[in-house]
Amino acid sequence: MQVKNNVVVGMLLGLILPLLAWVFSEVFFRREIIADKPGVPYLIAVAINLILLKQIYKANAEKAGIGLLIVTFTVVILTFVFKIKLH
Structure with missing residues (x-):
C-alpha cells in the first residue's frame, strides 16, 4: 500500500472509519442496533484504525501514522465523553 508520508493524509485516513460508523449508527440504524451500547x-472503527496504523508503520510512512494516531485518540476521547459517559 503506497501512502503519502504526510500528517494530513494520515488524519484523513483516520477519519474515514469513524465517519462511516457515525453515518451507519446515527443515520441509518438510529434505534435498531445496540441501543444500550452506543459507543x-x-x-470498532478505532480498532480497525489501529490495524491500519500498523500497516502504515510497516510501509515506513511515519508522518501519516502520526496523523492517524492523533485522529484515533481524539475519536476515543470523544466517544467516551459523548457516547459512553453521557448515556
Whole structure:
C-alpha cells in the first residue's frame, strides 16, 4: 500500500472509519442496533484504525501514522465523553 508520508493524509485516513460508523449508527440504524451500547460502532472503527496504523508503520510512512494516531485518540476521547459517559 503506497501512502503519502504526510500528517494530513494520515488524519484523513483516520477519519474515514469513524465517519462511516457515525453515518451507519446515527443515520441509518438510529434505534435498531445496540441501543444500550452506543459507543460500540465507534470503538470498532478505532480498532480497525489501529490495524491500519500498523500497516502504515510497516510501509515506513511515519508522518501519516502520526496523523492517524492523533485522529484515533481524539475519536476515543470523544466517544467516551459523548457516547459512553453521557448515556
